[in-house]
Amino acid sequence: MHPPTVEDVARVAGVSRQTVSNVLNAPQRVRPETRERVEAAIAKLGYRPNRMAQSLQAATSRMIGYRIKPADPHGLSSIHDRLLHAMSEAGRAADHHMLLFTANDEDEVANVQALHRAGAIDGVVLYGIGIDDPRPPALRRLRIPFAAFGRTGVDSDHPWVDIDNAAGTAAAVEHLVELGHRRIAFVSGTVGAAVADRCAEGWRTALDKHGLLDGSHGLNLRGEDTIATGERFGDALLDHADPPTAVVGANDTLAIGVLRAARRRGARLAVVGFDDTPAAVAMDLSSVRQPIEAVGHAIIRALLNEGGPTGLLLNPELVVRASSALP
Amino acid sequence: MHPPTVEDVARVAGVSRQTVSNVLNAPQRVRPETRERVEAAIAKLGYRPNRMAQSLQAATSRMIGYRIKPADPHGLSSIHDRLLHAMSEAGRAADHHMLLFTANDEDEVANVQALHRAGAIDGVVLYGIGIDDPRPPALRRLRIPFAAFGRTGVDSDHPWVDIDNAAGTAAAVEHLVELGHRRIAFVSGTVGAAVADRCAEGWRTALDKHGLLDGSHGLNLRGEDTIATGERFGDALLDHADPPTAVVGANDTLAIGVLRAARRRGARLAVVGFDDTPAAVAMDLSSVRQPIEAVGHAIIRALLNEGGPTGLLLNPELVVRASSALP
DNA sequence: TTGTAGGCGTTATCAT
DNA sequence: ATGATAACGCCTACAA
Numbered sequence: 166m167h168p169p170t171v172e173d174v175a176r177v178a179g180v181s182r183q184t185v186s187n188v189l190n191a192p193q194r195v196r197p198e199t200r201e202r203v204e205a206a207i208a209k210l211g212y213r214p215n216r217m218a219q220s221l222q223a224a225t226s227r228m229i230g231y232r233i234k235p236a237d238p239h240g241l242s243s244i245h246d247r248l249l250h251a252m253s254e255a256g257r258a259a260d261h262h263m264l265l266f267t268a269n270d271e272d273e274v275a276n277v278q279a280l281h282r283a284g285a286i287d288g289v290v291l292y293g294i295g296i297d298d299p300r301p302p303a304l305r306r307l308r309i310p311f312a313a314f315g316r317t318g319v320d321s322d323h324p325w326v327d328i329d330n331a332a333g334t335a336a337a338v339e340h341l342v343e344l345g346h347r348r349i350a351f352v353s354g355t356v357g358a359a360v361a362d363r364c365a366e367g368w369r370t371a372l373d374k375h376g377l378l379d380g381s382h383g384l385n386l387r388g389e390d391t392i393a394t395g396e397r398f399g400d401a402l403l404d405h406a407d408p409p410t411a412v413v414g415a416n417d418t419l420a421i422g423v424l425r426a427a428r429r430r431g432a433r434l435a436v437v438g439f440d441d442t443p444a445a446v447a448m449d450l451s452s453v454r455q456p457i458e459a460v461g462h463a464i465i466r467a468l469l470n471e472g473g474p475t476g477l478l479l480n481p482e483l484v485v486r487a488s489s490a491l492p
Numbered sequence: 493m494h495p496p497t498v499e500d501v502a503r504v505a506g507v508s509r510q511t512v513s514n515v516l517n518a519p520q521r522v523r524p525e526t527r528e529r530v531e532a533a534i535a536k537l538g539y540r541p542n543r544m545a546q547s548l549q550a551a552t553s554r555m556i557g558y559r560i561k562p563a564d565p566h567g568l569s570s571i572h573d574r575l576l577h578a579m580s581e582a583g584r585a586a587d588h589h590m591l592l593f594t595a596n597d598e599d600e601v602a603n604v605q606a607l608h609r610a611g612a613i614d615g616v617v618l619y620g621i622g623i624d625d626p627r628p629p630a631l632r633r634l635r636i637p638f639a640a641f642g643r644t645g646v647d648s649d650h651p652w653v654d655i656d657n658a659a660g661t662a663a664a665v666e667h668l669v670e671l672g673h674r675r676i677a678f679v680s681g682t683v684g685a686a687v688a689d690r691c692a693e694g695w696r697t698a699l700d701k702h703g704l705l706d707g708s709h710g711l712n713l714r715g716e717d718t719i720a721t722g723e724r725f726g727d728a729l730l731d732h733a734d735p736p737t738a739v740v741g742a743n744d745t746l747a748i749g750v751l752r753a754a755r756r757r758g759a760r761l762a763v764v765g766f767d768d769t770p771a772a773v774a775m776d777l778s779s780v781r782q783p784i785e786a787v788g789h790a791i792i793r794a795l796l797n798e799g800g801p802t803g804l805l806l807n808p809e810l811v812v813r814a815s816s817a818l819p
Numbered sequence: 820t821t822g823t824a825g826g827c828g829t830t831a832t833c834a835t
Numbered sequence: 836a837t838g839a840t841a842a843c844g845c846c847t848a849c850a851a
Contacts (some may be wrong), residue, residue, distance in 0.1 A: 167551070168609045170828055181838050186830060196836060213609040217553060218828035222843045224494070231497075235575045242768040250560045251743045253592045262612070265580045265590040282495045283540040283843090285589070390806075392774065395775040420570045443568040444771040447719065447748045508822050512845060523820060545844035550828050611828090645844055822851075827844105835838075 169210040178206035186340055189214065220284065228264045228284035229256060229468060232273055234293075239391040240418045241442045244457045248314070251461025252290065259469050261287075274303045281309045288468050290314065294325070296359045310386040312468040313462055314460060315359060316476065324467040326460050326477045330360055330365030330415075330439075333453040337413045337437040338371035340451075344490070346411040346435060347377060350384035352398045352423060353415030362385070364415040364439065384409055388419075395422015403432050409488070411435035417442045417452055424488055435489040439481075449487035456481065496574055505533035516541065523601075544555055547611065555591045556795060557613035559600055560621075566718040567745045568769045571784045575641070577618065578788025586796055589615075601630045602700060608636045615795050617641065621652070623686045638739055639795040641787060642686060643803065651794040653787050653804045658694030658768075660780040661810040664740045664764040665698035667778075667810055671817070673738040673762060674704060677711035679725045679750060680742030688714065690765065691742040699799040716748075722749015723756075730759050738762035738816070744769045751777055751815055762816040766808075776814035783808065 175182040188203040195203070206212070220226045231249065253263050253378040264286055268276040280286045287395050291300055294315030301323040304311045310323040334351070334394060341349050353361040365385065383405065387415045388394040395414070399422060402409055412434060414420030416434060420438030427434035438445050441454035456479050463477050502509040507530060514522050515530040522530070531540075549552045558576065561736055565760055580590050595603040607613045621642030628650040631638045639651040661678070668676050678695040690711065699705045703797040710732065715721040722741070728751060729736055739761060741747030746767030754761035757789060764774050768781035783806050790804050 168611070171830095172828085182828090183830085183839080184837060187837080190830070194836070211605075211609060213606055214830095215548070215828050216609045217544050217547040217611050218843090219830080220543070220843095221548050221845090222829050222831085223825090224843070233573070233580050235577050236574050238752065241774070246560070246561050248594060250562050250594065251578075253594045254559050263592040265576060267580045267584055278538075279540055282538060284495065284542045284544050315607065327664055379653060425774070442771075443769070444774040447568070447752070447771040448774055456842080498846095499844085508845085509844095510823080511821060513822085515847075521820070526820080542844050545827090546846080547827095548829090548843090549828075550844050580848085822839105822849105824849085825847095827846090829843085831841090833838105833840080835836100 166465075168215070169191075169212045169264065170215070171212075173212055174203065174206045174212050177210060178203045191277070195361075196427050204462075211273060213313075217427040224284070225286050226284055227259075227260055227261045228286045229465070230277060230280055231265055232268050232276075232289075233265045233268075236341050237390070239389075239393070240416075241392075241421070241440075241444045244442070246417070247457040248292075248461050252465050255443035255462040255465035261465070274300055274307075276448035277309060277311075278305065278307055281307075287453050288312070290464055290468065294359060295475065296362065298359075310468060310471055312376060312464045314464055317359065322475060324471075324475055326463040326479065327453045329478045330363040332369035333417070333439060333455075334364045334413050335371040336366070336481075336483045337439075337451075337453055338368055340485065341411040341413070341435055341437065341489060342371075342375050342377070344411075344435065348376065348380055348384065348407065348409040348411070350381070350386065350402050350409040350412045351415070351421045352386045352388075352395060352412060352458075354387065354390040354419065361415050366414075366451065368413055382409050390416060390418050392418055392422040392425070395424075396426045399423035399426025399434070403427065403430060403434065409434070412437070414438045416440050417445045417450065420450060421445070421448055421451070422467070424448060437489050445486070449488045451489040452484055453481045469491075494527060495542070496539045497542070497713075498539075501530065501537055501539050504537060507529045510783065511585075546761055550555065551611070553611055553614050555613045556587075556588055556792070557604060557607055557616035559595055559616075561594075565643045565718070566716075566720070568665075568719075568748070568771045570766060571769070571782065575619075575785040575788050576812050578785040580790040580794050582792035586792075588792070588796065590631045600632075600662050601627055604631065604636060604638075607636055608634075612810075615639070617791055617795065620780075621686060624687065637795060639791045645685065649802060651802055653790040653806065655666055655782045655787070655808050656805045657808070658689040658697065660766060660782075660810070661691045661694035661740050661742070662698040663808075663810045664766075664780055665695055665776075666785045667812065668738040668764065668816060669698070669702050669704070669760055670742070671738075673736075674721075675707055675711065675734065675736040675738070676792055677705065677708075677713065677729050677736040677739045678742070679713045679722060679739060679746045681714065681717040681746065684817035688742050696742055707734075717743060717745050719749040719752065722736045722746035722751075724749070726753025727757075728762070730754065730757060733808075736761070739764070741765045742778065743767050744772045747777060747779070748772070748775055751775060764810070768811050772813070778813045778816040779811055780808045781811050782806075 417438040438452035744765040765779035
């Protein structure tokens with residue numbers, strides 16, 4: 166009834182249990198014929214080492230914590246499922262698994278600490294990192310291993326993997342400039358979100374490169390990350406005295422809002438989003454696609470090989486669709 | 493450095509370790525003043541029982557397995573993140589956590605068994621249940637606890653929670669009939685998917701109720717769950733000799749495809765989807781919303797209170813948007 | 820009410 | 836090369 170243990174295997178193979186353990190953990194130390202006998206017994210019994218016992222003795226759970234937040238009711242479903250799958254897949258090679266937990270913003274660190282002290286997780290993956298995010302320093306102080314999707318402000322000295330957001334919006338701007346656009350607006354979410362700031366930076370840099378920065382006053386809008394806000398922004402931009410002919414969004418949610426406003430008014434307005442969510446596909450919205458699978462793998466690698474390189478910047482890729490057409 | 497153990501707490505509190513254990517597991521058996529001293533020591537040290545040790549001795553991991561599949565590149569991101577969050581939240585009350593694993597369709601059961609024998613999970617949550625899904629009987633035979641989001645064909649005798657898909661499409665049809673539609677088509681995914689079959693049943697029943705079934709020949713289309721297929725279906729329906737004025741989809745992916753075809757052609761065609769994905773919001777697609785949060789909670793409850801009711805059917809709710817307008 | 824002993828399944832150390 | 840012993844941290848008897 167109960168799953169077989171080393172002892173059972175040993176009995177069946179006619180050896181002691183340590184020999185069984187050796188077969189599993191130091192195969193070279195055991196005579197081939199004995200090994201085969203033990204392996205046969207293992208296969209016959211369908212024996213699997215008990216992970217809890219292993220964890221207990223090794224003081225390692227081979228579990229990685231991930232805080233799963235409730236889906237934003239106003240935003241688009243994001244890329245969590247892709248990220249989670251990638252991380253699970255990456256962890257598999259090292260025999261690690263993802264453990265999900267929930268928490269409020271305020272007590273996320275406390276929850277992580279509790280889980281860590283309880284030996285339930287070896288480390289944690291952070292995301293949604295803000296410019297002055299308190300979590301990295303807090304976890305460092307607590308000596309809890311972690312890796313983050315995203316970096317804090319200036320010099321993030323913790324292990325992180327991030328998308329080069331600036332490069333993403335810059336690529337979007339380049340694309341639009343190439344199509345002949347000269348007035349290109351930018352819409353993004355809350356100030357303080359590192360992501361939004363870096364996206365803005367890419368937009369500004371690319372405009373500047375083409376000498377287009379001067380005419381861009383009043384074309385940088387920031388607000389909540391909702392479709393409704395995006396729609397308001399779209400209206401505002403189109404009502405502008407000298408309206409832009411193109412808009413770059415820091416995410417698909419806002420970009421889709423803008424696109425809806427444009428389509429509703431029958432206005433010609435090129436729009437490029439960010440994230441390449443399924444909704445972008447549905448709406449024919451050009452969007453900057455993040456290599457989330459690569460991010461997931463890199464994060465797990467960074468977390469498991471502690472002390473490796475402290476940061477990794479990955480390049481997103483512009484996916485062109487109908488929403489960015491000739492002006 | 494290492495997290496504190498019962499022993500440490502005992503030393504600080506000046507009692508034996510079993511007294512500490514008693515404070516935690518049988519508080520009434522220990523004198524209040526002693527208890528307070530122990531509790532103070534626990535708080536001071538930030539002691540947390542080691543879960544691996546607990547699991548080992550209790551032969552219970554308090555972990556629930558969930559197979560995370562790669563995101564379908566052609567479909568819309570589904571509701572996994574909502575479901576995962578709901579289940580994590582529900583598990584929290586019982587001090588359970590979700591453990592993610594990956595697997596191919598063929599060896600999902602083998603992986604679950606391996607995890608279970610290894611004591612890594614106590615049970616597993618299944619989803620994407622087919623009419624003749626082999627997993628429920630297989631897991632039952634292996635005596636591995638599980639609960640499924642969805643049921644098999646006729647009498648599912650395993651613990652399951654499901655959406656009343658038939659009621660969902662029926663509600664969509666009712667809504668359309670009320671708006672005056674008389675020719676209402678139905679598009680769905682692969683045959684064999686229990687979900688699609690039940691959606692079709694609801695559509696047919698509702699049509700029949702209004703005596704609209706006769707004219708519906710050729711208005712039931714089945715294919716792959718992709719936007720492209722939906723678009724082809726939309727074209728096909730609009731090219732029909734006697735085209736429908738409304739379409740109900742078994743999911744948002746197909747429905748959005750249909751909607752795109754209709755909008756591209758400037759055709760008046762009411763469309764209702766299923767799942768209420770973020771893309772539906774973006775597209776103003778009316779859609780049947782599943783109470784995923786309730787599903788998640790119910791599934792965990794079903795899994796943890798083994799032997800409870802074997803099935804629970806939850807009602808979805810139609811969310812009306814612009815895509816279903818007057819004919 | 821509190822303390823003592825044993826075992827959960829594994830691996831590492833040390834003999835043989 | 837293989838076998839005995841101890842330890843990881845916890846809990847549940849049982850004894851005091």
